[in-house]
Amino acid sequence: MEYINLRTKEVQAIHQVxxxxxxxxxxxxxxxxxxxxxxxxxxSCGIRxxxxxxxxxxxxxxxxxxxxALILDKFISDNKQIFAGLIHDIASPAFAYAIxxxxxxxxxxxxxxxxxxxxxxxxxxxxxxPLHEVTVPHTYPxxxxxxxxxxxxxxxxxxxxxYFTKLCTIDEIKELYNDITIVPNEExxxxxxxxxxxxxxxxxxxxxxxxKRYRSYEFKIILQIISDLLRLMIERDEITNDDLYKFGDxxxxxxxxxxxxxxxxxxxxxxxxxxxxxxxxxxxxGEYCKKVITKSQYVDPLIRVRGGYTRASSFSEExxxxxxxxxxxxxxxxxxxxxxxxxxxx
Numbered sequence: 001m002e003y004i005n006l007r008t009k010e011v012q013a014i015h016q017v018x019x020x021x022x023x024x025x026x027x028x029x030x031x032x033x034x035x036x037x038x039x040x041x042x043x044s045c046g047i048r049x050x051x052x053x054x055x056x057x058x059x060x061x062x063x064x065x066x067x068x069a070l071i072l073d074k075f076i077s078d079n080k081q082i083f084a085g086l087i088h089d090i091a092s093p094a095f096a097y098a099i100x101x102x103x104x105x106x107x108x109x110x111x112x113x114x115x116x117x118x119x120x121x122x123x124x125x126x127x128x129x130p131l132h133e134v135t136v137p138h139t140y141p142x143x144x145x146x147x148x149x150x151x152x153x154x155x156x157x158x159x160x161x162x163y164f165t166k167l168c169t170i171d172e173i174k175e176l177y178n179d180i181t182i183v184p185n186e187e188x189x190x191x192x193x194x195x196x197x198x199x200x201x202x203x204x205x206x207x208x209x210x211x212k213r214y215r216s217y218e219f220k221i222i223l224q225i226i227s228d229l230l231r232l233m234i235e236r237d238e239i240t241n242d243d244l245y246k247f248g249d250x251x252x253x254x255x256x257x258x259x260x261x262x263x264x265x266x267x268x269x270x271x272x273x274x275x276x277x278x279x280x281x282x283x284x285x286g287e288y289c290k291k292v293i294t295k296s297q298y299v300d301p302l303i304r305v306r307g308g309y310t311r312a313s314s315f316s317e318e319x320x321x322x323x324x325x326x327x328x329x330x331x332x333x334x335x336x337x338x339x340x341x342x343x344x345x346x
Contacts, residue, residue: 019070032119038062040248051275088137093244148300193302200303207299220292288340
């Protein structure tokens with residue numbers, strides 16, 4: 001219950017849009033330390049610790065997971081899916097996406113987290129939730145699904161991202177959210193959709209704008225720097241891989257700044273002041289220069305047209321063109337930053 005009361009006003013505002021009431025079940029499950037740990041991990045993967053302000057807002061993995069559960073509770077009454085949504089990121093390490101975790105390993109860690117938690121495991125037993133299903137988020141397409149389909153996980157991170165980066169006001173978020181329904185898609189699988197074509201098309205554009213930020217060179221190079229700093233800390237036995245699942249972002253950051261290895265301590269300090277990224281077509285000798293490839297995240301939502309539902313790109317030429325431009329824009333140049341080569345160079 002303490003987490004519920006300590007949320008920032010902004011987090012409470014977006015959660016209130018998702019669902020005016022927080023299910024008592026969700027409140028009781030938030031007593032699980034395994035879930036509360038997520039409140040120490042940033043949803044933006046540590047980008048906020050740099051000088052770039054695109055993701056400077058405080059929004060945690062727990063805020064995101066609670067948001068996903070609230071969305072699912074608003075639209076469906078299936079305890080299995082609501083629980084799966086709430087715990088879908090429970091195995092996130094510190095700095096999240098800066099750490100590569102294979103899908104099978106992630107599924108195993110989610111299972112282990114749930115089984116090792118008295119609160120979560122007891123809830124599964126009492127409500128006869130199948131562990132082999134609820135600990136695999138992609139079991140339920142409304143919880144997690146692949147691009148460009150719209151699921152609760154994707155809907156939540158796009159809506160909170162649009163709100164906190166000021167792409168949308170809270171009233172605009174409400175208008176989008178209140179237009180959503182659930183329909184069978186072209187594969188006869190349930191999916192979130194929009195009843196008003198213009199709102200669905202607008203949401204598609206918002207997803208493309210957020211996708212550009214998530215695959216920006218600033219985002220990618222900072223993830224790479226953090227990844228290399230964590231690798232160095234593990235190699236120096238200053239932390240273990242398990243520590244990434246035991247501590248939060250800031251605790252690991254402080255360990256790094258306090259490191260006796262100057263490469264590590266100076267690297268973390270420089271990260272906090274980093275505000276310039278450069279790109280080029282070829283590698284640059286003598287500087288920290290990387291080609292980092294990430295997935296293109298966007299949504300081509302279902303929209304209601306003439307009594308049926310179709311993809312926004314099938315109905316709107318503008319939407320189709322913007323998606324094609326987004327997917328065909330080269331974002332795989334080399335990115336480099338000054339002052340990191342001596343610290344993190346090969």
